[in-house]
Amino acid sequence: MQQIEELKPKLEQSKKIAIVPHRRPDADALGSCLAMLGYLKQYSHDVKVISPDEYPDFLKWMHGNEEVVIHEYEQKKKAELFIAEADLIFCLDFSSLDRTESLEKHVRNAKATKVLIDHHPGKEDFADYELYEPKASATAELIFDFLNKMQDVDKLTIPMAECIYAGIMTDTGSFKYSSTSSKVHRIIADLIDIGVKPEKIHRLIYDTNTENRIKLLGFALDQRLTVLKEFNTAYMAISMSDLKKFQSKNGDTEGLVNYALSIEGIRLAALFIDRGDSISMSFRSVGDFSVSEFANTHFNGGGHKNASGGKMTEPLEKVVDFFVSLLPFYKEKLCDT
Numbered sequence: 230m231q232q233i234e235e236l237k238p239k240l241e242q243s244k245k246i247a248i249v250p251h252r253r254p255d256a257d258a259l260g261s262c263l264a265m266l267g268y269l270k271q272y273s274h275d276v277k278v279i280s281p282d283e284y285p286d287f288l289k290w291m292h293g294n295e296e297v298v299i300h301e302y303e304q305k306k307k308a309e310l311f312i313a314e315a316d317l318i319f320c321l322d323f324s325s326l327d328r329t330e331s332l333e334k335h336v337r338n339a340k341a342t343k344v345l346i347d348h349h350p351g352k353e354d355f356a357d358y359e360l361y362e363p364k365a366s367a368t369a370e371l372i373f374d375f376l377n378k379m380q381d382v383d384k385l386t387i388p389m390a391e392c393i394y395a396g397i398m399t400d401t402g403s404f405k406y407s408s409t410s411s412k413v414h415r416i417i418a419d420l421i422d423i424g425v426k427p428e429k430i431h432r433l434i435y436d437t438n439t440e441n442r443i444k445l446l447g448f449a450l451d452q453r454l455t456v457l458k459e460f461n462t463a464y465m466a467i468s469m470s471d472l473k474k475f476q477s478k479n480g481d482t483e484g485l486v487n488y489a490l491s492i493e494g495i496r497l498a499a500l501f502i503d504r505g506d507s508i509s510m511s512f513r514s515v516g517d518f519s520v521s522e523f524a525n526t527h528f529n530g531g532g533h534k535n536a537s538g539g540k541m542t543e544p545l546e547k548v549v550d551f552f553v554s555l556l557p558f559y560k561e562k563l564c565d566t
């Protein structure tokens with residue numbers, strides 16, 4: 230492992246560089262990648278962001294979006310060739326290569342020097358350079374640190390700063406999670422000084438609901454929410470036909486789990502979504518209950534202490550029953566005061 234500062238001289242000669250986020254990139258993953266793209270282009274590198282798969286429409290305003298190569302689609306060969314030939318690969322917002330799913334073996338086998346910048350627990354040792362801080366609020370926060378370490382903060386443009394703002398804003402739940410340090414606010418202050426308009430980014434990310442998405446939210450809250458007071462737990466289970474009924478698109482269920490968590494007294498919230506080939510899960514908690522451990526132990530998942538996800542291939546009802554059957558074992562942790 231080498232010091233990240235030692236990367237600087239390598240960046241000063243033109244290189245072929247791939248930037249890779251985790252599958253189903255969120256605002257932090259994509260924002261970090263596109264800020265990095267904006268930075269590396271200033272050194273005239275041949276650089277591409279290669280995403281394992283698609284991301285929600287409400288992220289497509291980000292500068293550089295039109296240049297992202299999506300591996301899942303027709304650009305498969307192009308993406309694989311670029312990764313194989315790259316001199317450097319930046320791995321952003323994931324700490325183990327399996328999070329890149331279809332790209333995993335290509336990145337793993339690539340001859341490139343690998344750079345990991347991330348804040349997820351459970352780091353795999355695959356990178357040659359690391360900027361790894363599990364306490365960081367967002368990878369985007371670490372991208373800002375990276376520019377500092379490269380002594381290149383002056384290369385931060387407004388479009389790059391907007392991507393970083395969006396990553397920090399979403400990963401901190403709009404600056405309310407416990408990871409929102411004074412340092413986060415200082416970075417945000419710098420981004421505003423550069424020219425980011427907070428109200429613009431909030432509007433672009435949060436106020437772009439379709440009518441169907443709002444109706445799905447109403448339906449989910451009214452028909453699919455179960456509150457188990459005795460375990461301070463609330464969950465929602467969304468079937469394939471529910472998704473179909475509201476013509477749900479990628480990202481439409483984003484944030485749904487937080488409504489369950491916002492109920493007074495709730496410590497653990499879960500969202501189960503039947504995606505057809507598998508059930509995807511989101512877990513959220515407040516306080517000491519670690520949903521990262523919970524997802525890891527029972528649901529083939531992981532993430533952060535208060536926000537994690539999982540995946541199972543059993544039918545929806547089975548997965549939900551299993552979840553409910555686990556709660557008595559955690560009653561003490563969920564109900565202590």
Ligand SMILES: [Mn+2]
Pocket residue numbers: 257258322348367368400
């Ligand atoms: Mn993140």
